Structures are given as C-alpha cells and as structure tokens.
Amino acid sequence: MASQHYKQLSVLTLSTTAFTLCFAVWVMFAIIGIPIKAELGLTETQFGLLASTPVLTGALSRLPLGMLTDRFGGRLVFTVLLLSTVVPIWLISEATAYWHFLVLGLFVGLAGGSFAVGIAYTARWFSKARQGLAMGIFGAGNAGAAITKFVAPSLVVAFGWQMVPRVYAVAMLVMAVVFWLFTFTDKSHQLSANVSLRQQLAPLKDARVWRYCQYYSIVFGGYVALSLWLTKYYISEYGLSIQTAALIATVFILPSGVIRALGGWLSDRFGAHSVTWWVMWTAWICLFLLSYPRTDMTVQTVDGTAEFALGLNVWVFTALLFVVGIAWGFGKASVFKYIANDFPNDIGVVSGIVGLFGGLGGFLLPVLFGVLLDVTGINSSIFMLLYGVTCVSLLWMYFAEVRRSDYFTRSVSGIEAGKDSVPASITDR
Secondary structure (H helix, E strand, C coil), X not given: CCCHHHHHHHHHHHHHHHHHHHHHHHCCHHHHHHHHHHHHCCCHHHHHHHHHHHHHHHHHCHHHXXXXXXXXXXXXXXXXXXXXXXXXXXXXXXXXXHHHHHHHHHHHHHHHHHHHHHHHHHHCCCCHHHHHHHHHHHHHHHHHHHHHHHHHHHHHHHHCCCXXXXXXXXXXXXXXXXXXXXXXXXXXXXXXXXXXHHHHHHHHHCHHHHHHHHHHHHHCHHHXXXXXXXXXXXXXXXXXXXXXXXXXXXXXHHHHHHCHHHHHHHHHHHCHHHHHHHHHHHHHHHHHHHCCCCEEEEEEECCEEEEEEECXXXXXXXXXXXXXXXXXXXXXXXXXXXXXXXXXXXXHHHHHHHHHHHHHHHHHHHHHHHHHHHHHCCCCHHHHHHHHHHHHHHHHHHHHHHHHHHHHHHHHHHHHCCCCCXXXXXXXX
C-alpha cells in the first residue's frame, strides 16, 4: 500500500501537470487566433472575444466544479473534466466560420475550470502549515500559458494552425488516463452527503469572499488577459514576428506562473495580507509606467523646434512586464492562502467563486482591450484599464484590512492604558 507521503507527492505532481496542460489549452486562441483573425478578417473587438471565449466557460464552471470536488473528490471530477474536452478541442481544427470557433471555445473553456478542482483536491492532502506552498506549486501550472507560447507558434509555422488543437486533444486524452491511474481518493476529504447545497453555499455570504474575488480578478484575471493579448501587442506595437513576439511574451508569462510556488511559501511565512499588500503596490507603480503611450513631441525653443520621442522601448517595456508578472505570481498564491486560513472546511466552494471572478476578469479584460483599442487606437490603453482595476483593489484593501487593523491595534493599546474600549464589531472579526 502506498504511503501517505507518496500519495501527497503523486497527487501534487499529477494535479500540477494536468492543470499545466489545461491552462495551455485554455489560452491557445492567443496564438492560433492570430492566423484565424487574418483568415476571417476580424476586428480587434472580435479577436478579443475569440481569444477570451474559452475563459468565460472556464470562469463560470469553477464554482460548480469546486462544489463537485468537495462532494465527490478531485480524482473523479478532474478525470471526467479532462475527458470532456478532448472532442471539442479536436473539432476546432475542422472549424471554418467565426461562430464555430466561439461555440467550440465555450466547450474547450471547461479546461480552465480545472483550477477549482485541483486547488481543493491538492490542499486537502497537506497540513495547514504547508498548504500555502502546496497550493503555490499547483498554481504554478499557470505556466501552461508559456507552453502554448513556445509550442504553438512553431506548430503554426510548420504545419498550420489546425495542428495545434489536434496535438492538444491527444495530450488531454493521455493525461486523463495517467491521472486516473496514478492519483488517489481519500473519503475523509469529501463532504458528508448530509450537507445541503444551501449549507455548502453559506460561506458566500461572507464579505471577505468578495474582497478576495476583487484581488484575484486583477492578479489572475490580468495575468490571463495579458497572456492572451501580449503576442498581438508586441506584433502591433513593435513590429515583431509571431514567433519572436510569442517568445518575448514568455518573459512575463513563464516566471509569473512558476513563481507562484514561492508566493505560497512567502504567504505561509509572512501572511497572506502582507504579501498581497506589496503585490498591489508593485503592480500599481509598474502599470502606471506601462500606461504611458509612445509620444512624439515638437517643442518650440529659442533656437527653433526640438523633437522629442517619449515612450518605452521593447526592452524597458518587457522589464516592467516581468516585474508585474512576478508580483501577480506572488498575489495568485497569497489570495488562496487567505482562503485556506479563513475557510479551511469550504476550500472547494470558496476557491470556486474566487476562481470564477478571476476567470471572469480574464474573459472581460481582453474584450475591453479590443473595445478600447478600436475606440482610441492606443495600444497602451489596455494598461490604463489594468491600472484602474489595481487602484480599486488597493483602496478596498486599505479600508477593509489596513485601516481596520490599525484601528484595532490603537483600540487595544487604549484598553491596556485604561483609555478606550474595543468595539465588538472589531473583536469579532
């Protein structure tokens, strides 16, 4: 019989591998959507919708899939999920009309729901002291987006875009078989059949859940949105080829996915709040700089006119993106450390709703990117939008956590000095 340590290692390894593949599938329209856009003559908004359609289903499926994982266990739910995507992925290679891609994209998007399954399945195999690291390692499967950036452009150039979904369909089928054969089930991790749907959904009344949704909508939703959009951005803004653009985009995508494991460890050590607070500030500064559009200025001087070119060259732009990616990688882990700490018995349902909002961010942002670009014609307008969302997160975090924490500390100090009393609403928190 396999030891507990072996089971933990097997579950973590295969869940992470399966999620990595699912994430690669989830964002494949970021690459194959570019030749499809050219073939069908799509607008920027239509391209944004095409790239993000799978993200919509992946987002909306996360809550029910998280609940199913709580009820039936991750091994069964993950295997069925992997198998359910094989045929739709293959059929993408046969699609010819825009609506074909949108409909199939909705089915393929279920692969993105694998996050809610894997995070709950993995977390329950580890003690609370190690959950942050375990969930961080699992979440590093976000790096599957980088696999698509590496593999898909080469397949497109060598065999045409149709080869990408065919390769991914076969890979998903093999992964489903391997996952079922080499993972394990622990009945004690599953909810009792006596727990009603209403009881299962009860944690959603907690205001903390919705705050974590906001945080995740930027650190994960922004990551997904840029993963879908960056290749096209580099081509449009800097005139790079599809292969070069996809390769440079991995400077943002790959570290942000892999670093999530370190973010989990940091959250275990320093706390979810401290890590998330610095994540938001770092992203806020970098996104402000990324928002500035490239500008040519003519200034009248005493000696005549002087020409100035202001803007970020490709290397400075990429360096700032790298910092944003690292920050968001830490943030993706720290948000789920909040969940493991605050809702240890409801990880599936809470991670499902938080993951849902993160996925919705990944769906809506690329669509809004396309709309902004069609309206303004300014490529950097996408970073203006991300900057605004980050501002909202910072303000909410300050008033809900930082300010209340400071007030609590002052109140307790006052009590000790005999000068004040602590409101019940603070002590109950």
